[in-house]
Amino acid sequence: MKKFYISTPIYYSSGKPHIGHAYTTILADVISRYKKIIGYDTFFITGMDEHGQKIETIAKRENISCQELVDKNSLIFEKLWKDLQVEPNFFIRTTNEKHKKFVQEKFSTLYSKKFIYLDNWVSLYCIQCEEDIVDKKVVIKDDKKYCEHGHEIISRSEESYFLKTTEFKEWIINVLDNQEIVIDPTSRVLELKNNFLNDEFRDLSISRNNLNWGVEIKEDKNHKIYVWLDALLNYISGLSICNDSFVDKYWNDDKTEIVHLLSKEITRFHCIYWPIILKMLNYRLPSKIISHGWIITSQGKMSKSIGNVVDPFELINKFGSDSIRYYLMKEISMINDSTFSEDLLVTTHNADLCNNFGNIINRTLGLINKYSNETIPKYSRTENNDLVSFENTIIDFTSKIEKTINTLDVNLIVKEINILENNINSFIEINKPWNLFKENKIDDLMYFLSLLSNSVKILIFYISPILVSKSKEAWEQFGFPKDLFTIIEINKFDSIDNIKVNNSKILFERIEKNEN
Numbered sequence: 001m002k003k004f005y006i007s008t009p010i011y012y013s014s015g016k017p018h019i020g021h022a023y024t025t026i027l028a029d030v031i032s033r034y035k036k037i038i039g040y041d042t043f044f045i046t047g048m049d050e051h052g053q054k055i056e057t058i059a060k061r062e063n064i065s066c067q068e069l070v071d072k073n074s075l076i077f078e079k080l081w082k083d084l085q086v087e088p089n090f091f092i093r094t095t096n097e098k099h100k101k102f103v104q105e106k107f108s109t110l111y112s113k114k115f116i117y118l119d120n121w122v123s124l125y126c127i128q129c130e131e132d133i134v135d136k137k138v139v140i141k142d143d144k145k146y147c148e149h150g151h152e153i154i155s156r157s158e159e160s161y162f163l164k165t166t167e168f169k170e171w172i173i174n175v176l177d178n179q180e181i182v183i184d185p186t187s188r189v190l191e192l193k194n195n196f197l198n199d200e201f202r203d204l205s206i207s208r209n210n211l212n213w214g215v216e217i218k219e220d221k222n223h224k225i226y227v228w229l230d231a232l233l234n235y236i237s238g239l240s241i242c243n244d245s246f247v248d249k250y251w252n253d254d255k256t257e258i259v260h261l262l263s264k265e266i267t268r269f270h271c272i273y274w275p276i277i278l279k280m281l282n283y284r285l286p287s288k289i290i291s292h293g294w295i296i297t298s299q300g301k302m303s304k305s306i307g308n309v310v311d312p313f314e315l316i317n318k319f320g321s322d323s324i325r326y327y328l329m330k331e332i333s334m335i336n337d338s339t340f341s342e343d344l345l346v347t348t349h350n351a352d353l354c355n356n357f358g359n360i361i362n363r364t365l366g367l368i369n370k371y372s373n374e375t376i377p378k379y380s381r382t383e384n385n386d387l388v389s390f391e392n393t394i395i396d397f398t399s400k401i402e403k404t405i406n407t408l409d410v411n412l413i414v415k416e417i418n419i420l421e422n423n424i425n426s427f428i429e430i431n432k433p434w435n436l437f438k439e440n441k442i443d444d445l446m447y448f449l450s451l452l453s454n455s456v457k458i459l460i461f462y463i464s465p466i467l468v469s470k471s472k473e474a475w476e477q478f479g480f481p482k483d484l485f486t487i488i489e490i491n492k493f494d495s496i497d498n499i500k501v502n503n504s505k506i507l508f509e510r511i512e513k514n515e516n
């Protein structure tokens, strides 16, 4: 069986989740579900990045322990994934004892291989971003120094362990140039080379000696491991925590397709440092890194001070998870920044889900009830060219959609599903079953209803990774058995012969736009 492993970044436990975190995680869930329905053995991981100075500062401010803080926030993230029907195979937390041990072991390996050395570290550092800020990127305002995201930065001088990343500079440039890891969109490669793999590229500082809340270095108890080394290793530690054989199965096997999903601000860590760490540790490289754009709002980037942070819990209460999932997968570009719009979410819900998808289900069930005694007729071809040509349209769709799924371009998958829906609607309008009935063309009418039911079966199957709960409801309304829900069965036109359909119920209620 073909194997597929997908990850999201592990999110900082310092705050609450917003729509951006929800977007990446839903996207990973959707892609993983798509791969699964076309026959892959998939593993999907997400989780929490729970160490670092930011956590320490916030815990102190809230007068609770760091562990209490990360426990509290991790529960909120986990609840969000449950409410959004995101179902990871594993939810990793970097405070997990086995993860910490894994990180310490890998540090020791790198140390014994002499990829690590101790030196003095002088730098400008952003605590919010947990990263060094090179001189070029420092923004000076009113005599204070800020990073490009507007956080105040500090200067630090301390002893630190360093990873000899500079030794691998040419190697990583080659990896990126030769697409040994496919970076999507490819334009990010040039950005990485211009902005980071330049004369200012330095060895990476990988320890802190003024931090309490972090993984201790066994070789030197005065130091804690830098959050990014700790965090990146989750992609492999998570597999090993889950099952002893999963590192071999989902990582070490060259045939596994490994995909990291993240957005542009942390591309550097995933596309430069992570591959170098893997190389040093003799691990294979991921197949693809998808670095999507940001969700912004009409007032610009989301920020607490502007008060424009979009809360996914509020959206779930208003619109339900399927509508949010569908809106995000259709309207948020996987490449460029996109503006979040609640107005567009409502429009998409009404137009695509009520008037189109929901209506197709309702209409088809209505036609079966009216003309075929609530039973899907037996699949039997007639000479009617319009009907035969629609059968070919459906076959074309199923062969094409599998290729599109393998590109992992969810925007494109939704487009193809929308085309299928349009074709189904035109099929009804052009062939007018009510006329076939009037003209007593019963064989054509039965063939029409069989094709229509098959096309809807295929539509429900291929929309199911996005509309997780409504697709189940639709499947049940048709009375389709569960074991038909496989890529092999879905392509057989006679597999739903004589199935008695259930009553149709409205799948999506219209939402009135809030005019305020």
Ligand code: MSP
Binding pocket: 008, 009, 010, 011, 012, 019, 020, 021, 023, 024, 049, 231, 232, 233, 261, 262, 263, 264, 265, 266, 293, 294, 295, 296, 302
């Ligand atoms: N903890 C690090 C990642 C370590 S991974 C080894 C981190 N955490 S984070 O909480 O800041 O999450 C960053 C990720 O959240 C982004 O890479 C992206 O996937 C998602 N998003 C955060 N804000 C976003 C938007 N405004 N829009 C879209 N996705 C965004 O960085």
